[in-house]
Amino acid sequence: MNALDRRTLVPEILDRLAADDPRALHSRRDLARINALMFQAPIMTSLMRKFIAKAPGRILEIGAGDGTFMLKVARRMARDWHEVELTMLDRVGLVTPKLSADFAALGWTVETITADVFDWAEMANGRPFDAITVNLFLHHFDDSGLLRLFSLLRRKAPLLVATEPLRTGFALAAARLLPAIGVNDVTRHDAVESVRAGFRGSELSDLWSAAGGRPLEEQRAGPFSHAFVGEARISAEGA
Ligand SMILES: C[S@@+](CC[C@H](N)C(=O)[O-])C[C@H]1O[C@@H](n2cnc3c(N)ncnc32)[C@H](O)[C@@H]1O
DSSP, rough: OOOTOOOOOOOSSSSOOOTTTHHHHHHHHHOOOOOOOOHHHHHHHHHHHOOOOOOOOOEEEESSSSSSSHHHHHHOOOOOOOOSEEEEEEOOOOOOOHHHHHHHTTEEEEEESSSSHHHHHHHHOSSSOSEEESSGGGGGSHHHHHHHHHHHHHTTTTTEEEEEEEEEEEHHHHHHGGGGTTOOHHHHHHHHHHHEEEEEEEEHHHHHHTTTTTTEEEEEETTTTEEEEEOOOHHHHHH
């Protein structure tokens, strides 16, 4: 049996560091470069264009980090999608006024929520969103955590769009080469572990179905990424 046949989860170092820890700050800058190397923004953009028929009013980005990933996506979408209300949720509050201004220049308004996603999803009973997006986030959770998360999220929006690490030997080898571009020890560890915790095949579809949703697409995207789109029904209790 191959070590990558199954997902393995090891806690990521970045998740345990204070937001202003210099190692965390360095690692978040690394993350922006890794997103670029993985083509995550173009992959997310093409999924959103394909599956969101008309310009959404409200998008929720979960595990949004410092928001720079979503800004790249917004810049690609803004010509067609105006006046989007974007809510960015993360356990750590990192979105700066400058970043919100960059979104505002595109016509997008930003609200931030600093909370654990499970706590928020259990409690929140606001207006539903048109879509939920996640990038390099779902792989943080084991399958039972994902089942719980999906059960909660499908009450919040009719669509989940995810771009995650692909779990392959090639992606693992590439992650091990990242020190060549100057990433720090945190990123070196977390990138390798993210691949081991990443996805392949129909793993996310199976969990989404088990949570009562309808998978629309799940496939490898580019050399290092795994894309998933699921449709949900918004239940009365979440609306
Ligand atoms: C690998 S980073 C990706 C950040 C961003 N999506 C990007 O691509 O730059 C994962 C993010 O998920 C956040 N996170 C991890 N567990 C979380 C949780 N239970 N609730 C909310 N945010 C969480 C972390 O704080 C971190 O910002």
